[in-house]
Amino acid sequence: MAEISLKKVVKSYGRTPVVHGIDLEIADNEFVVLVGPSGCGKSTTLRMIAGLEDISDGEIRIRGRLVNDLPPRKRNISMVFQNYALYPHMSVRDNLGFGLKIAGQSRSVVAERVAEAAGILGLSDLLDRLPAELSGGQRQRVAMGRAIVRHPDAFLFDEPLSNLDAKLRGQMRAEIKKLHQKVASTIVYVTHDQIEAMTLADRIVVMRDGHIDQVGTPMEVFNHPVNTFVAAFIGSPPMNQLPAVVDAGRLRLEDGTTIAVPERLRARVRAGQKLILGVRPDDISPEGYGLMEDGESDRVDLLVDIAEPLGMESLIYSRLAGQEVQAKLYGPRLVAPGERLTCRISLSRAHLFDAGTGRNLEAE
């Protein structure tokens, strides 16, 4: 098992840079998820760690060893591909044992390790089948099995669940988490799905346009997004973002509605400053139906456009100052379109972002 270190890593195709000098330290046995919209450079970064893409500049070290110029086979890593990349002409057994055979392991070692991996992943009955005879979830497990038989320094996952249906995805997510606990190992996992990132990661790396926007534990990233992009990307439904101007100690929205500046942020704002108020839907709730009602808060009136009852909670779509706003109602209460609700905005959990740069005022 090993730590992975990226220093000022750059990737360009011709003159087009796609990864702009990123720095990242991944600790031994850490589960790190690279997340971001498509084209943000997360897969490219993973492929550079794997050695499938050359590095244009910078350094990558695995277990302290500089691997910039090493081919994939010399990096002692395993990778699970988005399309599984099982060898279609080989049985599950041969797929699992392929890497060991290439490495020149004896037959008994190969058989033993294949049996071990098959046991961990519940593949023991499928060893003689061809990949074409397996279901999506089974193929996924074979792909993971192929990764673990070699006892590599690190596992790399490239959007491994994106070809599965929602239910299976949930199951496999749990299996990957279990796998990480069983075979304690460094994992770098790429996904565009923020739920996967939140549920699996020890640390999340949010990427955008070839840069790293934020690195932190899921809770850090969720509770303290460094900018509007991270705020919108992590969390579902996404954080409401309302443009506002500081006026007489309050935040004035475009339609004249005013909301108090959160107390902890009062020293950081100045009159006339253009800001974006960020509030998660969970933090705007009709009075008496909220989750966190004891902290600092303010009131705002919302007109219900659509309500989605989900049982014990309802998602409310409304408009505020010309922006769509989502709020959440906790409790078994039905809300009708057209209803006017007085809602509490939890200010202790609200964020202020600079309107120009999008940076969180509290981010260093």
Place this chain on the structure above:
Amino acid sequence: MTRALKQRLSAAALWLVTFLLMVIMCIPGLWVVLSAFRPNREILARPPVWVPERLTLNNFAKIFGLGEAQVAIPVGSYFMNSLVIALTSTFVALVIGMAGGYAFARFRFRFKNSLFLSLMLLRTVPAIALSLPLFMLWSRLGIIDTQMGLIIVYIALNVPFTIWLIDGFFRQIPMSLSEAAQVDGCTRWQAFWKIEFPLAKGGIAAAGVFAFLTSWNEYALAAQLTRSTDSKTLPVGLMDFTAQFTIDWAGMSAMAVIIIVPALILTFLVQKHLIRGLTFGGVKG
């Protein structure tokens, strides 16, 4: 008219048309095969004898110079020439086709598209249009009437096709398979031979059979560039049966059968390989 009846009638009509088309396509071939086993007298009979009275292997014996041979034609030499020329040119075209097809399918390089397009354009030039320049060139090089001369021509004829076909097969194999193999410990070369080659094998075999058939059946250029038993191929050898005033139809048919049989066998193989090559799939869920 009920719908069921209508359907049955149109099905019958379809069968009939298909059958007629098949008859039109098959009769000349069948006639050749039939003629190969009949005496000349019966072939030339008027009105034509549709159902042969007796079948004989005499025609084959004759062209191989066995029995009471009048026309001894060096079929053996022609057969060997054909075989050597077709096999060699196919082998080389396959090696180049595999390298080229892999490169076009896998690598990014300058002028890739224009290079590929010009290869395809090569195939639009009718080979016969090149026969005169080829003849002049080859005679200066002194490779007229040699197996090598024809081999080079056939390689040039086949390479664009093998590259195109094999490129298509490699394209169907996801890049991630080779990448997975490389992560699993293979060099790129090993990944090719252990993963990509076995998967493209069907396609490569199909390309090989097509290339072989092209070389085996080619007549026009071979007729220009060969002279003697040193290099004459079977299709050119067929013309040996025409004399100034007579044509030995029986002998010609027998030789045609000798040409057709390997081609026919290979055509069946092509079908099998093509189908296998096109259906290996099953990578994604």
